Amino acid sequence: MVNVTVMGAGSWGTTLAKVFADAGATVRLWARRESVAQSIQVMRENVDYLPGLSIPMGVSATADAARALADAEIVVLGVPSQSLRGNVEQWVQLIPRDAIVISLAKGVEHGSLMRMSEVIAEAGQIEPERIAVLSGPNLAREVAMEQPAATVIACTNERNAQRAQAAVAAPYFRPYTNTDVIGTELGGACKNVIALACGMASGKGLGENTSASLITRGLAEITRLGEAVGADSRTFAGLAGLGDLVATCSSPLSRNRSFGARLGKGDSLEQAAHATSGQVAEGVTSSESVFRLAEWHGVDMPITHAVYQVCHEGMDVDTMVGALMGRSKKSE
Incomplete structure (x- = not known):
């Protein structure tokens, strides 16, 4: 025992x-x-x-x-x-x-x-x-x-x-x-940020197409960061990557998704915290540290950057959605 x-x-x-x-x-x-x-x-x-x-x-x-x-x-x-x-x-x-x-x-x-x-x-x-x-x-x-x-x-x-x-x-x-400790940890840290984005989209009344797009492109940018810092890219296709991402982005039991939904409805960070668990979701803090880590390694993480701007630079959610949809077109 x-x-x-x-x-x-x-x-x-x-x-x-x-x-x-x-x-x-x-x-x-x-x-x-x-x-x-x-x-x-x-x-x-x-x-x-x-x-x-x-x-x-x-x-x-x-x-x-x-x-x-x-x-x-x-x-x-x-x-x-x-x-x-x-x-x-x-x-x-x-x-x-x-x-x-x-x-x-x-x-x-x-x-x-x-x-x-x-x-x-x-x-x-x-x-x-x-x-x-x-x-x-x-x-x-x-x-x-x-x-x-x-x-x-x-x-x-x-x-x-x-x-x-x-x-x-x-x-x-x-x-x-x-x-793969690096990949397992980065999957867990970054998924909270993507869950905030999915929550914001839900709070704006956007549907499953939007959520699926955010989850899929979110996984792509998490994988890019992981590869840049030495993770095994295969980790992100498994439980600690895609599995955790889907659960956190989709479930109303997810504090980060619920917090993001309040932001999408127009709440401030303080109002969102009061309406959910009484605490600011970890993805709010992680959005800055993950964005800074991506900057340090020269990795493009547009969803993470957008969430960081909403949480720390005063961008409103409508502007965030417009900025993401207005990005230059490229091959997947």
Whole structure:
């Protein structure tokens, strides 16, 4: 039986804690707030993030990071991308030196333009071969409801990827392994930006042709960026690329798509945040960091650039649509 610690009790962190427990692991779930930890520990429910869904007895919850991380063999980092560095720096002395560390965060760090595995390696003084990335078409509530889903666990050390795969393989959750950490991370970071664009189009009342076009051309520009930074282009045709992109761009359960829809209806960033989860979607921040990364590598990403302009330069959605449709004609 594997000792797994999940650091972060949001909807996805809580869901993964349940999945690991259902796969047979002993799981500790760290929550930033004591009230959330108590709710899980006593009521077996995370009322703030997954109301109505039961958390198995194999999951124990605590707000004490040292207690959570003691003797962990697998550490799952489930905190948001832009706060990941600060959290890892706080936990650097607590994370066991032989543990596999799995990143759930999807983004590119603002300023440094580092991928999340690079942030973890630097901030946590952790060897890259011990760092894995979990990504795929995994909407938290559907997985928590035990609807069948697949995911990718990417690690440069294939044996560590397989160890993580074995620990999270629940009857309803099928993990595949991959050694392309770069492609897996970029697929997860960039899909949030494309999902914002799809949401904006939906908010404007545009239909499935528009959405399909954005998903398809979005995948093309994500692949271009991936190839420029050393990813395997085949990764983007798989679960961590196309699979995650389709789920995030299409489902009303996707926070980024829902947030984009509010922008498409004319809401400001603040109004959109209030109307969705009370937080700005990660794709808003990622749109700038991904755009800057593309600029640095000389990669053309028109949809990402347009989303960046709406979120950070005050462009309205109608102008964004016009700018995309008015681009010069070329061969696909």
